[in-house]
Amino acid sequence: MTKNMLTIIVPAHNEEGNLSRCVSSLLRACRGLKFEILLVDDVSSDNTPKIVDDLSRKYRVVRAIHRKYPNGFGRAIKTGLENSRGSIVMPFMADMSDDPNTIPRMVREIEKGYDIVVGSRFIRGGRTVDYPYMKYLAHRIYNKALALVFMKNIKDFSNAFKAYRKSIFKNITINSDGFEITSEMILKPMVVNKVKILEVPTIWRNRKSGKAKFTGLYKQGWRYGRIMLEALRLRIER
Numbered sequence: 538m539t540k541n542m543l544t545i546i547v548p549a550h551n552e553e554g555n556l557s558r559c560v561s562s563l564l565r566a567c568r569g570l571k572f573e574i575l576l577v578d579d580v581s582s583d584n585t586p587k588i589v590d591d592l593s594r595k596y597r598v599v600r601a602i603h604r605k606y607p608n609g610f611g612r613a614i615k616t617g618l619e620n621s622r623g624s625i626v627m628p629f630m631a632d633m634s635d636d637p638n639t640i641p642r643m644v645r646e647i648e649k650g651y652d653i654v655v656g657s658r659f660i661r662g663g664r665t666v667d668y669p670y671m672k673y674l675a676h677r678i679y680n681k682a683l684a685l686v687f688m689k690n691i692k693d694f695s696n697a698f699k700a701y702r703k704s705i706f707k708n709i710t711i712n713s714d715g716f717e718i719t720s721e722m723i724l725k726p727m728v729v730n731k732v733k734i735l736e737v738p739t740i741w742r743n744r745k746s747g748k749a750k751f752t753g754l755y756k757q758g759w760r761y762g763r764i765m766l767e768a769l770r771l772r773i774e775r
Contacts, residue, residue, distance in 0.1 A: 546617030566637035611718035656698035662738030
């Protein structure tokens with residue numbers, strides 16, 4: 538593990554229309570940082586595997602990993618964590634919904650002593666663009682519930698776009714296979730390791746190319762609820 542190096546984990550399931558632009562935007566935004574980009578091909582059926590390999594050959598800071606079935610956003614993130622070389626890790630959406638220009642500030646805050654820095658859509662200065670209304674409503678309700686249950690003034694637990702000090706996961710098992718991993722990766726360290734957390738504003742934009750992977754609000758809602766209950770159990774046990 539390389540100190541003060543950032544590993545950007547990009548899960549990619551059928552993202553042939555976005556990957557090249559995504560990597561280009563990250564290369565521009567991260568100038569001046571010590572970083573690597575880990576492209577995790579998550580069992581894609583389009584041209585994503587070839588593009589991932591081409592980008593890894595083209596850029597020294599890009600590495601390619603190809604997962605085997607079954608696919609899953611959480612599985613891809615866990616694969617990235619296992620293979621990351623940096624002391625700071627950060628999931629980044631291949632669909633370009635995250636704002637890469639927020640990354641340098643997030644890294645600086647980790648270097649100042651924070652353990653988790655949340656790219657927040659819901660604090661002053663943050664915003665969303667073309668967010669599907671039902672998805673937006675579900676996330677707002679869920680985040681408010683988490684803030685109330687865990688008594689934390691955090692507005693955006695559920696955004697995937699966060700920077701983590703990798704060492705906070707040493708004594709924690711991350712189990713999620715889907716998008717609920719975005720909550721598990723903040724809630725478990727929060728209740729087990731008493732981590733220092735900061736939110737910084739960011740902009741979320743709906744994808745312009747490809748198909749959204751977050752589907753089935755009811756099914757996803759059950760999974761997010763399970764993570765909340767599991768974290769609550771851990772807090773009570775401690």
